[in-house]
Amino acid sequence: MTELIARAMRTADIPAVLALERQLFPHDAWPEEFFRQELAQADERLPANQRTRRFWVVEEAGRIIGYAGMMCVLPLADVQTVAVDPAYQGRGLGSWLMGLIEDEARRRGADDLLLEVRADNPGAQRLYRRLGFEQIHLRRSYYPDGGDALVMRKSLEHTATAPAAPAKVGPVGSELASSDTGRETWPSKEDRR
Numbered sequence: 001m002t003e004l005i006a007r008a009m010r011t012a013d014i015p016a017v018l019a020l021e022r023q024l025f026p027h028d029a030w031p032e033e034f035f036r037q038e039l040a041q042a043d044e045r046l047p048a049n050q051r052t053r054r055f056w057v058v059e060e061a062g063r064i065i066g067y068a069g070m071m072c073v074l075p076l077a078d079v080q081t082v083a084v085d086p087a088y089q090g091r092g093l094g095s096w097l098m099g100l101i102e103d104e105a106r107r108r109g110a111d112d113l114l115l116e117v118r119a120d121n122p123g124a125q126r127l128y129r130r131l132g133f134e135q136i137h138l139r140r141s142y143y144p145d146g147g148d149a150l151v152m153r154k155s156l157e158h159t160a161t162a163p164a165a166p167a168k169v170g171p172v173g174s175e176l177a178s179s180d181t182g183r184e185t186w187p188s189k190e191d192r193r
């Protein structure tokens, strides 16, 4: 695996993101318009108080292999979406994306980070529990196909910043490199698998 880059999602990324979205969320894929509306609210030209969203894509050699998005309207932040190409799952990328969301939520001063996850998605629930989320509600028939949603929360108040996820879940020696350019890289040492 070559170096992975997380950068801001752009409108031009939507076709590639949609292809993954339809594969990963067969029952409740977001339509293109949802992504457009979310990105419009992430526009850096907006005043800070109207820039309520932030979305990322993860690229390997220019190919999008994951994406995530957050909303923050203080005092709450929400995980809008998180998704990783099946061929790349189980290597820590989902944890990395969740770490980016959590860091941004903390930077903006959110008290809590919330998310909804399908009741029939135990894999994602296990990941969220490992990252410190707990179930606070059950929303019945939340999804278009009638599926229930667990509402989960991680309190961000008075807790230390989440460790960079790959340091915990990646292979020994992998580290998250941050920059203030809006890009984050996850340099691979050797082949990660």
Ligand SMILES: CC(C)(COP(=O)(O)OP(=O)(O)OC[C@H]1O[C@@H](n2cnc3c(N)ncnc32)[C@H](O)[C@@H]1OP(=O)(O)O)[C@@H](O)C(=O)NCCC(=O)NCCS
Pocket (backbone or CB within 6 Å): 024, 025, 082, 083, 084, 085, 088, 089, 090, 091, 092, 093, 094, 095, 096, 116, 117, 118, 121, 123, 124, 126, 127, 130, 169, 170, 171
């Ligand atoms: C949920 C999702 C984003 C997680 O992404 P991911 O990249 O697989 O997440 P991670 O690799 O960080 O963690 C997943 C598991 O892999 C394990 N893992 C992490 N790094 C690993 C590594 N280097 N080697 C082997 N396993 C590893 C983690 O321990 C974790 O195990 P767990 O199931 O016990 O928590 C991904 O499965 C996905 O896109 N699913 C479909 C869409 C979806 O359901 N999204 C969530 C909507 S709420």
